[in-house]
Amino acid sequence: MSSEIDSSTLLSRASQLIDLARKAGADAADAVVVRSRSQSVSVRLGKVEGTESSESDDFSLRVFIGKRVASVSANPGFDLQALAERAVAMARVSPEDPFACLADEASLAKSYPNLQLFDATEVSSEMLREAALAAEAAALAVKGVTNSSGAGASAGMGGLVLATSHGFAGSYMGSRFGHSVSVIAGEGTGMERDYDFDSRLYYAELDDPADIGRRAGERVVKRINPRQVPTGKNVTVIFDPRVARGFVGHIAGAINGAAVARKTSFLRDRMGQQVLKSGLSITDDPLIVRGPASRPFDGEGVSGERLAMIEDGVLKHWFLSTSTGRELGLPTNGRGVRGGTAVSPSSTNLALEPGDISPEELIRSVGNGFYVTELIGHGVNMITGEYSRGATGFWIENGELTFPVSEVTIASNLKDMFMRLTPANDVDRKFGVAAPTLAIEGMTLAGQ
Structure with missing residues (x-):
């Protein structure tokens, strides 16, 4: 991973795809490319067990004809016109969805900050191998550790390229580095297993592999007998x-607008009411510089802002995308996430304060x-x-x-x-x- 990959070519293809969809009969459309690059090394008992490397640019086109919507996906190298025409043909025979739509133009991000999500540090397979071996060796050196389940190190990047028929065009990329190890203490039926890991956007901020290994070893030894x-x-x-x-993830699931709309949340009738003890707050902020889940805009091109989802114990917001918000009679709050061809709401940098x-x-x-x-x-x-x-x-x-x-x-x-x-x-x-x-x-x- 030597540098941030230029997304201008992908953005151009996404824009072409939208133009072709409009010419084929779509009233509106958006095109997204989910980018992914990763490499990893796994070791066990001092030997390399696996080395993996992957790259992908997954295209998705979503088209709207009235209240009908259809989505198609493809890999690079596809025929733009054929994909656009297929999506429009599918939309014509799809059932009506009264809530599916693009984000309102007024809510689209016009500009956004540099959140410093990308670290261009070049990490070789050899560096990953040495880190994994160091983590495992440190764990095995802890007295009482008897075996290893393996250690790993990884480096990768991912991001989003998005274009819409009502004028949004943007992209961002983020990097991710990680070290992990899992070890065993005890013998026979008395064996216990534990692990430790670290994951960061910036390589230099990762915990030292030996420290990760030592912590894993100390954790598992305490679990014996x-x-x-x-x-x-x-x-x-x-x-x-x-x-x-x-546990905080359970709270996030309960205040997700999609669960509320489906009536699958036990908090669905609690908006504006006390759901945590007084004095407690849960915040969600997509714009933290170098934040682990930060993003300058969401999967629909909408800027999010810091929200106190629960403030002083009182429920204040649901996580909302545009369509989920419409179903609940509320505007999006910029929490839409692309998952394949669908958009659904999710948290960003979520914290129980x-x-x-x-x-x-x-x-x-x-x-x-x-x-x-x-x-x-x-x-x-x-x-x-x-x-x-x-x-x-x-x-x-x-x-x-x-x-x-x-x-x-x-x-x-x-x-x-x-x-x-x-x-x-x-x-x-x-x-x-x-x-x-x-x-x-x-x-x-x-x-x-």
């Missing part, structure tokens, strides 16, 4: 930040409870909010982490969990979903 604990109600459960990010106390103080305040480091299964019902998942972690006794715990289940309802949530101050914003350590009171723990 886990116990079960007695079943109990009204248990305070603390989510490690790694697990807390997934931190509290005032440190993770250590939060753990001490619990007295006795359960600190979760990993969740198992998918026992979350987004229609009712019912929550039940297998968990592993550490028992908290007298305000300190004591022995490892496994083979337990934690359960509650997300509505109650949201209202019993206390965040620490350790939010890490290097991921697209950022969350601090979280304490949730009043959960049920099923153990022995």
